[in-house]
Amino acid sequence: SYELTQPPSVSVSPGQTASITCSGDKLGDKYACWYQQKPGQSPVLVIYQDSKRPSGIPERFSGSNSGNTATLTISGTQAMDEADYYCQAWDSSLYVFGTGTKVTVL
Amino acid sequence: QVQLVESGGGLVKPGGSLRLSCAASGFTFSDYYMSWIRQAPGKGLEWVSYISSSGSTIYYADSVKGRFTISRDNAKNSLYLQMNSLRAEDTAVYYCARDTRGAGMGAFDIWGQGTMVTVSS
Numbered sequence: 001s002y003e004l005t006q007p008p009s010v011s012v013s014p015g016q017t018a019s020i021t022c023s024g025d026k027l028g029d030k031y032a033c034w035y036q037q038k039p040g041q042s043p044v045l046v047i048y049q050d051s052k053r054p055s056g057i058p059e060r061f062s063g064s065n066s067g068n069t070a071t072l073t074i075s076g077t078q079a080m081d082e083a084d085y086y087c088q089a090w091d092s093s094l095y096v097f098g099t100g101t102k103v104t105v106l
Numbered sequence: 107q108v109q110l111v112e113s114g115g116g117l118v119k120p121g122g123s124l125r126l127s128c129a130a131s132g133f134t135f136s137d138y139y140m141s142w143i144r145q146a147p148g149k150g151l152e153w154v155s156y157i158s159s160s161g162s163t164i165y166y167a168d169s170v171k172g173r174f175t176i177s178r179d180n181a182k183n184s185l186y187l188q189m190n191s192l193r194a195e196d197t198a199v200y201y202c203a204r205d206t207r208g209a210g211m212g213a214f215d216i217w218g219q220g221t222m223v224t225v226s227s
Contacts, residue, residue, distance in 0.1 A: 001168070033213040035151070042201060042220060043151065048213040086151050090212035093165045095141070095153035 004087055004098035011104045018074040020101045022087030025068060030089045032070035034063060038083045046085075047072060079105050108132035108216055110202050115221030122192050122225070128185040128202030128218055136160075136180040139205035141214060142187050144198035144223075152198075155187065156205055170196075192225045199223075 004024040012018035022032060032050050035043035045054050047063035050070065060075045070089075074081055082105045087098035114126040128140070141156040155166045155176040164176055175188040185202050199222050203214035 031212050033211075035214075037151075042217040043214075044217070045213055045215050048206070048211050048215070054215060088151075088153075088213070090207065094167070095156070095212070097143075097151040097153060100150040 002089070002091070002094070002096050004089060004096055006085075006087060006098040006101045008099070009102045009104065011106055012074070012077045013106055014079060015076055018077050018081070018103055020072045020074075020085050020087075020103065022070040022072070022098045023068055024070075024089060024096075024098075027068050027070055027089060028066045030065075030091060032063070032065045033088050034061075034070075034072045035086045035088065036081075036083045037086065043086065074103070077103075077105055081105060108204075110204065110216055110218035112200065112202050112218045112221040115200065115223045117224045117226065118192055119227050120193060120225055123188070123190045124192065124223060126187040126189065126200055126202075126221060126223070128187075130183045130185065130204075133204070133216075135178075135183040137208070139207045140178060140185045141203050141205040142176060142185075143201045143203055143214065143217075144196075145201070145220075146195075146198040149198075154200070156207065157185070159208055189223070192223075194225050197223060197225050 034047040037043040050065040051063045062073045111129045142154040157176045173191045177186045199220040201220045202218045204216035
């Protein structure tokens with residue numbers, strides 16, 4: 001079965017850049033998206049089709065996908081960005097979520 | 107506004123059954139694929155099942171295949187998940203989500219608040 005692997009945690013200082021990776025076999029051949037989930041809340045889509053932002057998502061969120069790795073980048077990280085982040089990919093019949101990364105803003 | 111509201115969760119014994127519902131509003135429900143996604147306590151997200159806009163195409167994760175059945179009623183703007191032969195490992199918050207597969211996006215752009223299912227004796 002297809003698997004997506006993320007680092008368990010990422011720490012970042014306020015105002016700095018956080019990068020979260022998502023690794024999977026030939027992931028670059030698929031579309032990747034990213035979700036933010038804060039404690040006790042439902043996930044929110046922050047990036048779709050590798051690098052597109054839904055309406056209402058701040059410009060500091062950006063994404064890329066190539067080879068075996070998709071990356072979510074948060075530029076100028078704010079305290080409100082502290083959350084769990086999940087990547088997700090899809091193919092003809094299935095969806096797969098990544099293992100999740102807890103982003104801590106120190 | 108665009109909204110999804112799940113209901114039907116609760117405590118059930120192993121081997122038991124439960125039916126979840128998801129009421130959609132604020133968008134043309136019949137235009138969209140829909141999915142169920144679950145999250146066990148303290149764990150990550152797991153996709154469970156999706157259904158096409160017309161209901162003609164359905165897929166399940168291997169972990170629930172043969173036990174869960176997804177369905178929809180476009181006239182009632184509602185999505186359902188019939189869960190049979192429940193196991194302890196099915197304990198999770200179950201989310202319904204609007205699925206943009208039909209638009210080629212393959213992302214879940216609207217999520218409900220979730221409903222908790224606990225399987226325990």
